[in-house]
Amino acid sequence: MSALLQIRNLCKSYGALKVTDAVTLDIEEGELHAIIGPNGAGKTTLISQLSGQNPSDSGQLVYQGQDIMRLSMAERVGRGLARSFQITSLLPGFTVLENVAMAVQARSGSSFRFFARAANEDELNREAMICLRRVKLADRAERLAGSLSHGEQRQLEIAVALATEPQLLLLDEPLAGTGHEESAVLVELMRGMKRRHTVVLIEHDMEAVFALADRLSVLVYGRIIATGTPEEIRNNPEVRAAYLGEEAA
């Protein structure tokens, strides 16, 4: 069976700087695949190329057997490939529930036009509450998004992404800036998402990455130098030399 997402020779340069250098990788259905690498290795750029936010110079992206290279970000979301957006894309003056309900509506598009207005709103809120329960934020539904703690805002970002019903979810540093307790909540949440969603995760917290990932790829200067299980990556001499060092032993 072919992979859910096939990445072939994907490239991206900024002027003379080759940020994504012929990346070839298969993302298998149901796996949590972490992409790790030093600062500036090109991880965020790669995720942006997968989501369609950032156009690629060349290469191939085949999702569910179809070429998606030329599809816009919205079209990719429509096919089930979504990125969790940074906190800056949350609407701080709207409630937590409203933030998620808007994402449900964006995904559902015209299918809600046939409902009467009140029924439409009830249905949107009902679906939004399901997403909030999944990220353990149901009790914050009526709070303004801007009043949430940093960790809760990261949970909300994930709820907004889940509202688009993604099959493949791209998560860019969901633990960044979170404290110990907040990060434990988010790790549990990601563990709960495994299997149900295929996840590509970028994360610097190696403890979390090695605990969660089914497979990892190591990106250095825009090139994938290794892909394997946590055990294989931990014991790979090239990876240890280039990135993990002795601390991951």
Ligand SMILES: Nc1ncnc2c1ncn2[C@@H]1O[C@H](COP(=O)(O)OP(=O)(O)OP(=O)(O)O)[C@@H](O)[C@H]1O
């Ligand atoms: N819009 C841009 N214009 C020019 N250079 C860019 C642009 N975006 C990223 N870069 C450069 O591309 C390289 C890769 O950046 P990127 O943010 O993808 O790396 P990263 O692995 O996600 O880093 P970090 O772990 O620090 O978040 C860096 O050298 C960065 O300065």
